[in-house]
Amino acid sequence: MSGEIGFVQGGTITTPRGFVAGATYAGIKTYAEDKLDIGLLLSNTPCAVAGVYTTNSFKSASVALCEERVKAGNVRGLVVTSGVANACVGEHGYQDARETTAVAAKALGLEPEQVVIGTTGVIGIELPMGLLRAGIPQIELSEDGGNRLARAIMTTDTRPKEVAVSFDLDGRSITIGGIVKGAGMIHPDMATMLCYLATDARVEPAFLQSALKNAVDGSLNMLSVDGDTSTNDTVLLFANGGADSPAIGPGASGNLFQEALDQACIHLTKELARDAEGATKLIEVSVDGADTAQDAHRAAKTVVSSSLVKTAVHGSDPNWGRVVAALGRSGARVVEDKVALYVNDVCIMENGRPVPFHRDGVVALMGGSEVSFRISLNLGEARATAWGCNLSEEYVTFNSAYTT
Amino acid sequence: MSGEIGFVQGGTITTPRGFVAGATYAGIKTYAEDKLDIGLLLSNTPCAVAGVYTTNSFKSASVALCEERVKAGNVRGLVVTSGVANACVGEHGYQDARETTAVAAKALGLEPEQVVIGTTGVIGIELPMGLLRAGIPQIELSEDGGNRLARAIMTTDTRPKEVAVSFDLDGRSITIGGIVKGAGMIHPDMATMLCYLATDARVEPAFLQSALKNAVDGSLNMLSVDGDTSTNDTVLLFANGGADSPAIGPGASGNLFQEALDQACIHLTKELARDAEGATKLIEVSVDGADTAQDAHRAAKTVVSSSLVKTAVHGSDPNWGRVVAALGRSGARVVEDKVALYVNDVCIMENGRPVPFHRDGVVALMGGSEVSFRISLNLGEARATAWGCNLSEEYVTFNSAYTT
Numbered sequence: 001m002s003g004e005i006g007f008v009q010g011g012t013i014t015t016p017r018g019f020v021a022g023a024t025y026a027g028i029k030t031y032a033e034d035k036l037d038i039g040l041l042l043s044n045t046p047c048a049v050a051g052v053y054t055t056n057s058f059k060s061a062s063v064a065l066c067e068e069r070v071k072a073g074n075v076r077g078l079v080v081t082s083g084v085a086n087a088c089v090g091e092h093g094y095q096d097a098r099e100t101t102a103v104a105a106k107a108l109g110l111e112p113e114q115v116v117i118g119t120t121g122v123i124g125i126e127l128p129m130g131l132l133r134a135g136i137p138q139i140e141l142s143e144d145g146g147n148r149l150a151r152a153i154m155t156t157d158t159r160p161k162e163v164a165v166s167f168d169l170d171g172r173s174i175t176i177g178g179i180v181k182g183a184g185m186i187h188p189d190m191a192t193m194l195c196y197l198a199t200d201a202r203v204e205p206a207f208l209q210s211a212l213k214n215a216v217d218g219s220l221n222m223l224s225v226d227g228d229t230s231t232n233d234t235v236l237l238f239a240n241g242g243a244d245s246p247a248i249g250p251g252a253s254g255n256l257f258q259e260a261l262d263q264a265c266i267h268l269t270k271e272l273a274r275d276a277e278g279a280t281k282l283i284e285v286s287v288d289g290a291d292t293a294q295d296a297h298r299a300a301k302t303v304v305s306s307s308l309v310k311t312a313v314h315g316s317d318p319n320w321g322r323v324v325a326a327l328g329r330s331g332a333r334v335v336e337d338k339v340a341l342y343v344n345d346v347c348i349m350e351n352g353r354p355v356p357f358h359r360d361g362v363v364a365l366m367g368g369s370e371v372s373f374r375i376s377l378n379l380g381e382a383r384a385t386a387w388g389c390n391l392s393e394e395y396v397t398f399n400s401a402y403t404t
Numbered sequence: 405m406s407g408e409i410g411f412v413q414g415g416t417i418t419t420p421r422g423f424v425a426g427a428t429y430a431g432i433k434t435y436a437e438d439k440l441d442i443g444l445l446l447s448n449t450p451c452a453v454a455g456v457y458t459t460n461s462f463k464s465a466s467v468a469l470c471e472e473r474v475k476a477g478n479v480r481g482l483v484v485t486s487g488v489a490n491a492c493v494g495e496h497g498y499q500d501a502r503e504t505t506a507v508a509a510k511a512l513g514l515e516p517e518q519v520v521i522g523t524t525g526v527i528g529i530e531l532p533m534g535l536l537r538a539g540i541p542q543i544e545l546s547e548d549g550g551n552r553l554a555r556a557i558m559t560t561d562t563r564p565k566e567v568a569v570s571f572d573l574d575g576r577s578i579t580i581g582g583i584v585k586g587a588g589m590i591h592p593d594m595a596t597m598l599c600y601l602a603t604d605a606r607v608e609p610a611f612l613q614s615a616l617k618n619a620v621d622g623s624l625n626m627l628s629v630d631g632d633t634s635t636n637d638t639v640l641l642f643a644n645g646g647a648d649s650p651a652i653g654p655g656a657s658g659n660l661f662q663e664a665l666d667q668a669c670i671h672l673t674k675e676l677a678r679d680a681e682g683a684t685k686l687i688e689v690s691v692d693g694a695d696t697a698q699d700a701h702r703a704a705k706t707v708v709s710s711s712l713v714k715t716a717v718h719g720s721d722p723n724w725g726r727v728v729a730a731l732g733r734s735g736a737r738v739v740e741d742k743v744a745l746y747v748n749d750v751c752i753m754e755n756g757r758p759v760p761f762h763r764d765g766v767v768a769l770m771g772g773s774e775v776s777f778r779i780s781l782n783l784g785e786a787r788a789t790a791w792g793c794n795l796s797e798e799y800v801t802f803n804s805a806y807t808t
Contacts, residue, residue, distance in 0.1 A: 056732035058740055058756075088728060090741065090757055123725045124758045231729060307711070308803060315804030321527045324492060325635060328460035336462055337494065352462075353494055354528045391804075393797040399712060400719030400795075 004167060005260045007267070008175065011164020012146030015177040016200035018044045018242030021145035023152035026135030028083035028128055029121070038135045039152030041078040041196065042108050047240035048205040049075045049116075050212040054233035060123075061093030062086045063234055065101070066116040070236070073205065077115040078196065078236070079104035080153050081132065082181075085192065087123040087231040096127040103136045120155055120181065120192035120232055150179035153194050157182045161271040165264045169253055172245040174201045176260055180220075180268040182275075192232040195220060195268060201257060202241030204249040211258050212237045219265035222297070222386040223273055224305040237261075273387045274369075278395030283313055284372040287332075288383040295332035295377075296384035302330035303373065303386070310391035316366035318359065320349045323373055334377060342374040408571060409664045411671070412579065415568020416550030419581040420604035422448045422646030425549035427556035430539030432487035432532055433525070442539045443556030445482040445600065446512050451644035452609040453479045453520075454616040458637035464527075465497030466490045467638055469505070470520040474640070477609065481519040482600065482640065483508035484557050485536065486585075489596060491527040491635040500531040507540045522638055524559055524585065524596035554583035557598050561586045565675040569668045573657055576649040578605045580664055584624075584672040586679075596636040599624060599672060605661060606645030608653040615662050616641045623669035626701070626790040627677055628709040641665075677791045678773075682799030687717055688776040691736075692787040699736035699781075700788035706734035707777065707790070714795035720770035722763065724753045727777055738781060746778040 014021050023039035051070040053063050062085075069075050079100055086093050101115040108115065119127065150160035164177035178197035203211070216235050241247075248257045273282050285304040290296035303309055306326035312319035320341055327334060341349035344365040348357045365371075371390075418425050427443035455474040457467050466489075473479050483504055490497050505519040512519065523531065554564035568581035582601035607615070620639050645651075652661045677686050689708040694700035707713055710730035716723040724745055731738060745753035748769040752761045769775075775794075 056729065057736075057738040058728050058732035088725070088740070088757060123728075231732065307799075311800055311803035314800065317804070321492070324462050324527070325460065328462035328635060332461075334461040336492070353492060391800055393800045396715055396718065396795055396797045396800055399715035400721070 005165055005263055006167070008164035008166055011177055012150060012162040013041065013177045013179045013196055013198050014143055014146035015164035016175040016198050016242065018200055018240045019198045019238070020044065020141040020143055021149040022139040022141040023145070023148035024135055024138045026131040028081060028131055030083070036148055036152040037082050038132065038139065039080045039149040040104060040108060040136070040139050040141060041149055042141055043076045043198070043238050043240040045240050045242065047076055047238050048203055048208050050209040050237045052212055052216045052235040054231060056231050058088060058231045060085055060087035060119060060232045062097045062117045062119040063232055065094065065097045066118065066234060069113060069116050072113065074114055075116050077104060077108045077110050078118065079115060079136065080118040080149070080194065081127070082153050082155050083121040084119060084125050084127050085121045085123045085232050086119040086127050089124065089126050092126055096129055099129060100127065100132050103133055107137050107139065116236070118153065118194050118234055120153065120194055123231060146177065146179065153179065153181040155182050156277060157275055159275060161268055161275060163264050163267045165260050167256060167260050169245045169248070169256065172243050174243045174245055175199065176264050178264050178268055180272055193220065193272065194232070195235040197235070197237040197264065199237065199239045200242035201239055201245055202247045203239040203257065204247055207249045207254055208237060208239050211254070211261055214258060215261045215265040218262060219269040222301060222384065223269050224301060224386065224388045269387055273389045276389045277399070278392040279389030280369070280392065281313055281390040282370045283310070283388045283390065284370065284385060285375070286372065286383065286385045287375045287377065289377040289379055290382040291333050291380040293382045293384065296382040299327055299330045299332040299375065299377070300384045300386035302326050303375070304388035307391055310388065313366065313371045314390040314392050316363050318343050318348055318362045318366060320354055323375070327375060332377070333379060335379060338378040340376040340378065344372050345374070409569055409667055410571070412568035412570055415581055416554060416566040417445065417581040417583045417600055417602050418547050418550035419568035420579040420602050420646065422604055422644045423602045423642070424448065424545040424547055425553040426543040426545040427549070427552035428539050428542045430535040432485060432535055433559070434487070440552055440556040441486050442536065442543065443484045443553040444508060444512060444540070444543050444545060445553055445602070446545055447480045447602070447642050447644040449644050449646065451480055451642050452607055452612050454613040454641045456616055456620045456639040458635060460635050462492060462635045464489055464491035464523060464636045466501045466521045466523040467636055469498065469501045470522065470638060473517060473520050476517065478518055479520050481508060481512045481514050482522065483519060483540065484522040484553070484598065485531070486557050486559050487525040488523060488529050488531050489525045489527045489636050490523040490531050493528065493530050496530055500533055503533060504531065504536050507537055511541050511543065520640065522557070522598050524557065524598055524636055527635060550581065550583065557583065557585040559586050560681060562679055565672055565679060567668050567671045569664050571660060571664050573649045573660065576647050578647045578649055579603065580668050582668050582672055584676055597624065597676065598636070599639040601639070601641040601668065603641065603643045604646035605643055605649055606651045607643040607661065608651055611653045611658055612641060612643050615658065615665055618662060619665045619669040622666060623673040626705060626788065627673045628705060628790065628792045673791055677793045680793045681803070682796040683793030684773070684796065685717055685794040686774045687714070687792045687794065688774065688789060689779070690776065690787065690789045691779045691781065693781040693783055694786040695737050695784040697786045697788065700786040703731055703734045703736040703779065703781070704788045704790035706730050707779070708792035711795055714792065717770065717775050718794040718796050720767050722747050722752055722766045722770060724758055727779070728753070731779060736781070737783060739783060742782040744780040744782065748776050
């Protein structure tokens with residue numbers, strides 16, 4: 001066994017062995033320049049699939065169907081479409097989701113129950129079934145189709161977001177690849193974070209589910225663009241064993257897999273924050289010394305979500321008062337005179353009070369594309385990190401533009 | 405007894421009998437045009453005082469001292485200052501708060517323990533005690549000094565915010581007056597909502613406290629400008645019995661008093677939202693038909709706080725998708741196909757699905773200074789209302805301006 005986890009240059013969801021993907025343009029997504037709008041993913045062999053889904057009460061029928069089939073445990077294929085979310089359309093949404101997977105199953109050589117669906121785009125509009133029926137059979141699958149799939153799930157994302165990491169396990173090289181789209185409710189009614197991951201590791205299904213849940217809790221669930229969650233958010237992880245490695249479960253091999261999965265998910269999370277609408281800076285907030293993990297999570301997420309912290313970062317203002325105010329309302333236990341705060345590693349507050357610092361230097365540091373806050377509560381051992389982005393005038397302009 | 409509650413034209417905190425107030429400029433607040441920055445309020449006779457305070461962990465020493473003295477039950481006077489918050493300054497904050505109340509007590513002819521303090525402004529800086537010592541004795545108190553007091557608590561507020569309501573109880577006219585300042589974390593480090601209320605009713609102290617808590621829960625606590633709460637938020641209600649009415653407690657008289665207090669607090673809440681930085685529109689979100697009061701509160705507050713709803717209102721966009729997405733993540737129980745949504749009384753969604761509406765007409769309605777959303781969950785009897793404002797480019801510009 002070996003602990004070396006490395007990023008694969010140019011890696012994507014089809015970098016792991018035994019996965020193929022492809023995409024085409026069916027005329028659904030009319031507003032984006034990169035017009036791929038239907039995609040397919042296939043595991044060449046049976047695989048385990050784990051999923052994490054939106055908690056929004058207005059859940060898309062696509063998500064409900066996906067959840068149901070992943071639970072049944074026989075999934076090998078995925079069909080995605082961007083432009084229409086298939087949410088808030090009543091009973092039709094279920095029928096359309098089922099039919100879309102049936103059309104995709106035929107193209108993939110699978111049974112409908114083996115295919116899940118992901119949709120993103122405008123809500124309140126029905127899926128354009130004619131376009132889907134015509135488009136899906138046109139898709140050509142290949143081992144380097146991951147990038148096309150990454151582009152086919154984009155809505156107002158400005159670029160595809162992909163990752164692959166690899167590590168050795170008992171002499172076998174294992175890869176985890178993934179793609180993600182759009183965090184931040186975006187173009188009017190276009191919400192949705194979709195994240196698809198694949199690995200050629202062989203992983204016990206129960207462990208796969210808990211590893212995915214852990215990874216998402218420490219990455220995508222620690223991301224805040226504007227605090228809104230969509231009707232369609234979905235994360236899936238396909239594990240097909242194509243690397244021919246021993247089965248991974250709880251223990252040393254599982255820890256290594258978890259670490260690699262965490263790194264892949266954190267990479268995609270940071271990519272999402274960087275590409276959020278109107279965003280020009282990635283904000284990272286790390287909290288250490290918290291009493292409990294829950295306290296650390298709350299504190300980090302409350303600070304990174306604060307509109308006032310986000311606007312201060314936008315203006316490169318080392319405004320510790322706003323960080324402290326957000327920390328104070330987070331619900332985490334805080335003892336004022338123990339708190340220390342660092343901006344891009346420069347200490348600006350200690351023992352709960354501001355300390356002299358070279359203001360121009362810190363302002364210059366904050367002018368870069370990554371701004372980090374480290375908050376030491378000095379109470380316990382728990383820690384957490386959250387990610388977000390600056391709040392810009394462009395965000396407001398973009399999201400208030402009236403659309404017909 | 406009579407149920408008629410009326411607003412008093414030009415009413416303020418000194419409209420109730422037996423209260424005097426005044427303010428002066430001591431040179432503390434250098435950034436505002438209207439430069440009154442120290443104020444005093446006095447009840448001519450002993451009175452009951454109720455208080456509600458910030459829950460932020462970084463609580464100003466001024467708030468801590470205020471809370472302690474209100475609890476002791478012998479308070480008759482108030483000193484306020486704007487420009488410096490007296491927060492995050494360590495042990496000094498307590499000493500300075502105590503000394504300021506001692507100086508004020510001398511000017512008011514009271515004991516220090518009879519005076520409470522409110523401070524708002526920059527945090528991390530100590531109170532300018534020299535200016536306070538020199539300024540407080542200069543203040544002249546009068547029965548029409550309420551407006552000067554309202555101006556003395558302003559920071560980046562653009563106008564004083566005042567109210568008075570009156571009603572008859574057993575032939576005696578009772579008045580409740582109040583003033584409020586700045587919700588929305590404002591100028592860098594200037595946070596704080598301060599709200600002071602006075603009444604000439606005679607009210608049982610325990611009932612006074614519960615009435616104030618109820619009123620705040622349904623008004624100021626349902627206001628969201630940017631989600632941040634400050635280190636200094638304080639609401640106080642002084643009741644001196646100057647109207648010579650029977651004592652008010654639980655029952656019919658208490659219900660009438662509660663209703664009048666609610667109306668006063670809601671009026672001040674809406675004034676705050678209208679005057680929030682960068683705001684041009686008041687947003688009101690009413691939820692009815694919820695299963696529980698908690699569900700109704702959560703739903704209303706989540707929708708009014710959503711950055712995407714706020715930007716949609718800014719752009720006069722009847723974007724039901726964003727309202728629904730916020731509602732769905734609020735934690736309130738929602739059954740999708742029962743939900744109805746109205747924008748300024750026009751139905752745009754029914755049974756969980758969009759309905760045809762005259763879009764241009766609704767857009768025109770949303771162009772006004774008040775935009776209301778009514779959400780009917782059609783599940784139970786509980787209801788709640790929340791207030792907020794549009795999110796504008798000006799908000800971002802204002803809050804990201806780098807200050808030296």
